[in-house]
């Protein structure tokens with residue numbers, strides 16, 4: 001399996017092929033594009049039938065081996081077996097089996113043949129779906145670094161979910177340190193406690209005096225110093241990482257296979273979306289031949305994606321136009337994985353993809369509606385890829401959290417509420433609608449309290465997390481100080 005950049009000229013694509021392990025530890029391709037396989041591996045009906053009975057770990061192995069062809073199969077099997085265990089995904093709730101890793105729960109079967117199902121992706125250590133991919137990434141990184149006798153210092157900024165998922169995936173891993181910046185006293189008490197209570201010597205929490213953008217600017221400034229970056233072996237784990245996307249492909253297969261008994265049954269997915277990483281994995285599963293009917297992107301008030309899927313216009317927002325909402329992990333101004341879908345939509349034309357995303361830089365977006373003066377007419381092909389969208393507001397979230405608690409007796413988080421709201425608008429007779437549950441309610445308790453007048457239930461072990469001793473340093477946004485701190489702790 002070879003990988004190409006979404007911006008590569010047709011000639012360049014064949015001259016510099018890269019393998020899975022080559023792109024595992026990196027981010028963007030050298031030309032600024034994102035990596036994708038040169039062709040999607042295909043899955044036959046017979047394979048799907050055989051996969052119905054597999055455990056999650058074995059299914060993950062079967063899918064990953066098609067993408068990571070340069071990792072010996074026995075090693076890959078050991079890595080998936082170690083990652084997807086009921087001990088890691090132990091936060092399953094009453095009525096769910098931890099051994100299923102991403103258990104399904106039927107919420108409603110309508111008289112007219114509609115069916116609404118929730119797929120739990122948030123039973124891992126940080127109670128959000130980012131664990132599904134990040135836990136595998138931790139094990140893949142450790143394995144690859146050991147083989148190369150190399151080390152890696154992960155450096156990033158977080159406002160919540162990504163940073164904690166990265167720390168829980170990398171804690172205690174040989175050859176890896178994590179330096180994670182967060183805005184001092186700006187995260188919720190729960191999120192702060194989750195990260196700062198880690199005592200592992202390879203985890204460094206740095207609270208920056210300022211807001212998230214100050215922390216993000218520090219990461220950019222340090223990363224722009226290439227000699228420093230190379231000497232300190234600095235890398236990232238952001239949402240464009242290919243291995244993260246591919247790990248997420250697995251739960252679409254698991255969801256489809258668990259919800260059906262034969263491959264002619266129809267299933268759609270509604271996906272609470274921000275950076276388009278999660279739903280991009282659904283697109284790839286569909287391109288591999290998984291019979292997904294519709295892929296529905298649910299956004300909050302930050303509706304960049306909903307706008308595109310309604311109109312064909314992709315218009316990124318300025319930071320002043322970005323809302324701080326009660327589903328904060330979807331508060332994005334642009335969708336960093338969207339380029340992967342656009343590359344497929346424009347017929348895998350790297351030069352055209354490069355021109356469109358250049359226009360994002362210079363003009364803040366592009367228009368594929370086919371109207372006079374637009375940049376193309378490929379919007380008319382979007383339906384062929386199964387995509388639809390919808391949007392939800394703060395009031396919708398409160399109402400949906402209440403409805404779901406009343407009707408089905410479970411408490412969902414705010415991001416999942418955006419998903420359920422949009423899924424309900426798109427139910428069709430004869431099609432099972434799976435909503436991906438992207439976090440557990442305990443993570444966003446403030447809004448649960450507003451909606452229900454009571455606290456969300458906390459999984460076992462999280463009861464007194466705010467009282468645990470915390471390990472972190474507070475720093476002014478000073479780039480030289482930051483570099484000195486990193487160098488002092490890596491000894492490089």
Ligand SMILES: *Cc1c(COP(=O)(O)O)cnc(C)c1O
Pocket residue numbers: 128129130161162239272273274275276277278279329330415438439
């Ligand atoms: C990251 C995140 C999302 C958005 O996922 P994308 O891959 O960025 O589209 C949705 N919900 C939760 C809880 C998240 O942490």
